[in-house]
Amino acid sequence: MDKADFAEQIISAIDGEEWELLDSGGPDSPVHGFYRDTLLELMDPYRFFDGDMSEENSWDLFNTLQMHLEETQPEKRDVHKFMIYAHMIRTYLDGLPMHPPEKVKYYTKARNGRAEYFCPKKDDSAVCSFCVARDCAPLYREWEKEIAQTAEKYGEKAASIRKCILESGFTQVGIIKTEDLHFYEEVRKYCVENACHHFNTTWACPPAVGTVEECRERTLGFDYLHLFSKSFYLPDAVDWDSMKPAVTEFKKNVDELNSRLKPRQNGMMILSNDSCSLCKTCTYPDAPCRIPDKLHHSIEGYGFYVSELSKQAGVSYFSGSGIINLFGAVLHNG
Numbered sequence: 001m002d003k004a005d006f007a008e009q010i011i012s013a014i015d016g017e018e019w020e021l022l023d024s025g026g027p028d029s030p031v032h033g034f035y036r037d038t039l040l041e042l043m044d045p046y047r048f049f050d051g052d053m054s055e056e057n058s059w060d061l062f063n064t065l066q067m068h069l070e071e072t073q074p075e076k077r078d079v080h081k082f083m084i085y086a087h088m089i090r091t092y093l094d095g096l097p098m099h100p101p102e103k104v105k106y107y108t109k110a111r112n113g114r115a116e117y118f119c120p121k122k123d124d125s126a127v128c129s130f131c132v133a134r135d136c137a138p139l140y141r142e143w144e145k146e147i148a149q150t151a152e153k154y155g156e157k158a159a160s161i162r163k164c165i166l167e168s169g170f171t172q173v174g175i176i177k178t179e180d181l182h183f184y185e186e187v188r189k190y191c192v193e194n195a196c197h198h199f200n201t202t203w204a205c206p207p208a209v210g211t212v213e214e215c216r217e218r219t220l221g222f223d224y225l226h227l228f229s230k231s232f233y234l235p236d237a238v239d240w241d242s243m244k245p246a247v248t249e250f251k252k253n254v255d256e257l258n259s260r261l262k263p264r265q266n267g268m269m270i271l272s273n274d275s276c277s278l279c280k281t282c283t284y285p286d287a288p289c290r291i292p293d294k295l296h297h298s299i300e301g302y303g304f305y306v307s308e309l310s311k312q313a314g315v316s317y318f319s320g321s322g323i324i325n326l327f328g329a330v331l332h333n334g
């Protein structure tokens with residue numbers, strides 16, 4: 001069956017009043033925000049669906065979910081329909097795990113131009129058998145190998161940092177000796193031109209992080225730059241707004257890494273993609289940062305070409321069309 005026809009079927013299975021209810025979205029709406037957003041995205045005029053899918057499998061999923069929800073959430077019968085269609089969209093149109101990342105922390109790996117998902121909660125239940133996410137066993141085996149190789153080449157400390165990075169949700173990781181890094185004044189020009197709209201707005205970006213020379217000196221105070229990245233499958237991303245959920249998820253993973261490593265107490269530093277949005281309004285430049293333990297300088301603001309870093313660390317910069325890789329780094333000693 002054509003995916004576009006399947007999308008049309010779902011659109012017409014929800015009547016006008018129900019679409020209005022979804023669209024109104026207020027706090028009284030019985031439909032959870034995740035299901036509502038997944039359904040409403042179907043109405044986005046810029047969404048196009050290419051390719052085919054199995055109609056039979058999709059209705060098998062429909063019936064399986066219906067039985068599952070009758071059993072587990074009989075009190076929410078009014079919204080079962082929306083939940084089921086949202087799961088069908090995730091599985092057959094978006095190719096994404098059924099549960100949102102806030103509910104289940106799955107890992108993403110870009111391989112051969114495609115995103116693969118691994119879910120620590122995958123079990124042999126009927127519902128999970130339809131989900132695109134695989135169980136984590138093959139991923140954990142890869143990690144064990146990587147961690148052992150890191151220990152052999154860079155020592156136990158680097159290996160334990162790598163383990164924390166992987167467990168925090170970053171599945172692409174590589175190490176560069178800081179003496180091999182290059183810092184480019186010209187990269188700072190992109191900040192000054194303010195294409196990202198963050199220059200001179202928070203403690204995480206230039207000019208607050210210092211000159212490129214000061215960033216270089218700070219970086220060279222450490223032995224290694226441990227680069228990490230996470231892939232996001234966003235085939236319909238056309239602008240900054242459509243990438244926002246990916247950046248938010250990436251930042252959550254960085255916060256988790258921060259809690260595991262406690263970099264300030266342990267003589268390390270985390271650099272992160274993008275700026276800082278922890279507070280509604282940043283104190284910059286009038287008062288010191290409110291949460292210095294969670295403040296991460298922007299990796300781009302240090303004068304690196306991230307494409308060069310990824311090459312040096314052996315981490316893919318470009319993983320295929322529709323896949324966006326976001327980067328960060330841990331600076332640490334041996």
Ligand code: SF4
Nearest residue numbers: 097099119122128131
């Ligand atoms: S594998 Fe199962 S638990 Fe994990 S996201 Fe998919 S449906 Fe949810």
Ligand code: SF4
Nearest residue numbers: 203276279282289290
């Ligand atoms: S933690 Fe708050 S005060 Fe500090 S840089 Fe981020 S937004 Fe600004």
